[in-house]
Amino acid sequence: MSAVLEIEGLRKTYKSRRRGTRNALDGFDMRVAAGEVHGFLGPNGSGKTTTLRTLLGLIRPDGGRMSVLGHEVPAALPVVAGQIGAIVESPQFFPHFTARDTLDLLAGAGEVPRRRVDEVLEQVGLRDRAGERVKTYSLGMKQRLAVASALLKDPKLLILDEPANGLDPGGIREMRTLVRDLAAGGMTVLLSSHILGEIQLICDSVTIISLGRRVAYGPVSEVLAEHSHGSVRVRLESPTDLPSAAELLDRAGIKVTAQADHLMLAGVEKPAMVSRLLADQGLYVSELAPVAADLESVFLDLTATAPVPGQHRQVDQSTKVGDREVTKGGWGA
């Protein structure tokens, strides 16, 4: 499938006399194929928003190349801007204008037909509140307005940065449906979010970024499979045999975590081997089930941002790709 968005070796460095140098983007790569919903994940401060801002010409990169819809950006942004709808970070609008005025002015600036204003207001559920000032809106309503402004151009590439922020459960579901419908209509959607359950539900593929570098990418199912680490749940016919089974498997080099009524095994490449190993010792398996990892655990594992009791993880403390060690990034790194 052809790529709508390609980023190669993108670099952005912030220099400060007092705080030294910080690589916000450190050779970041990304590829989004046409027509897919692509999730863009990363811990706070990992470079997600910097990537999006750089892509949209708001930040000047220090290196690398980017292309959108076959055009090199930022040079060709004036050509492709009409086909990119984007919201970056929290929605910001002039508080004293109504939603309709806000969209009307954007439509005027972008030479978009005025009928689109009503269409997108309907689409995001703001039709009946369009005449009210934005300052009276809740965060969720502002979020809907931001999405409406991004949809106004009827873009080929839709970039949504945290679109579910502030939305109520119904709103989140509506947003999910909207994104899927847009993708079904041929629109490519790049979705940045921290609600990983949502990403897993609606995205075809993902890119995970940590400290300015890509740590994982590909179709969601492949990323999950790749990082499941062979987790297997084992139950025995007789729960009293669990301690001896744990000892046996441990001796065989399998990582075992004992639970009250079952064992959790990690690093099992072939589950059948477990069954044979236990049967040889007269221990009979009543359940042997591979456990699929969810995106949240994969994310926490890949970025090393899982909370550790008694520790307070700092914002720039996450995985740096290449050495797979928890690195303390940030200024001076």
Added chain:
Amino acid sequence: MSLYRTELRRLGKRRFTRYMTLLGLLVLAAVIASAFFTNQKVGPDQIAAAEREAKANYQQAVRDTEQARTECERVKADGGSVSSRGFPENCAEIMPPPPEAFDPQWSLPPTFRFHEDFGETLLTFAMLLAVVGFVVGASYVGAEWNTGGMMNLLLWRPKRLTVLLTKLAALLTGTAVVTVLAAALWTLCFWLVGHFRGTTTEVTPGLWRSLGLTELRALALVLAVTTVGFAVASLGRHTAFALGGAMAFLVVGQYGVAIALSLADVRFPDAWLVPTYAMAWIKKQVTLQDYQACIATPTGGCMPDELTITWQQSSLLLGAGLMIALVAAMWAMRRRDVA
């Protein structure tokens, strides 16, 4: 063109623009009303009253002189010192001023002479609208940066300089329209003030041409100051940057400089202050005087030294300030990240 039209709409929709413009126009209206109520037409009755008042003043002066001479002579007869009481040695020297010294003209009520007084009002007009333009210009772009509107717009129109200059063009168009309309109303109102509360005679085509040119210079000043407000707020990406900068400039750069210069006994300290140049721009020239210097006259008198600042000199200074602010704003717009 669509961006320009959209920006004009955005400018007109902003409440701050509307309120500030209204406030500026209300202050101008108050000035006109004040001129109307503090002036009056001078007719035979007013002239007769002034003559009566001048005559009464003269008679009072004669009485006061007589009283002083009598007192002087009494002190002298008592053998006292007249000089210690402020009298001359010869009491006969105490004479009343001549009747001509009491010009009835001085006792006339204030009256608005359009051909003499209207030109002076244009300075107030230009300064007030320049302040309004500065604040509106700063707020127009400052609020856009502050609320994220500029970022939104750049996502739609990723040509930074085009966006900035189109906004400026829309702002200047709006300011020019308001200023021209206000100038027309200002002229009409003061003509009426002259008509009902003074005189509109001696208005020649040459005077109209001169007033027209002064109003054009006033328009240019308003547009220049508006541009500076816009440029400084865009440079700092916040309205407060321009307003705070203007305040700091006035307090430190003008009052501070004025105090320092007067302490240093510098000649013509006003020549270092920007408002002097704005005044010279509107009035065509400003003459500063140094009363500590003495230029001898043929009659043996002493005249203060003078320094004349012309509108051409002012145009260089104001133009340079305008260009520095605008170029800096454009450079920052082009180079700085939008974060």
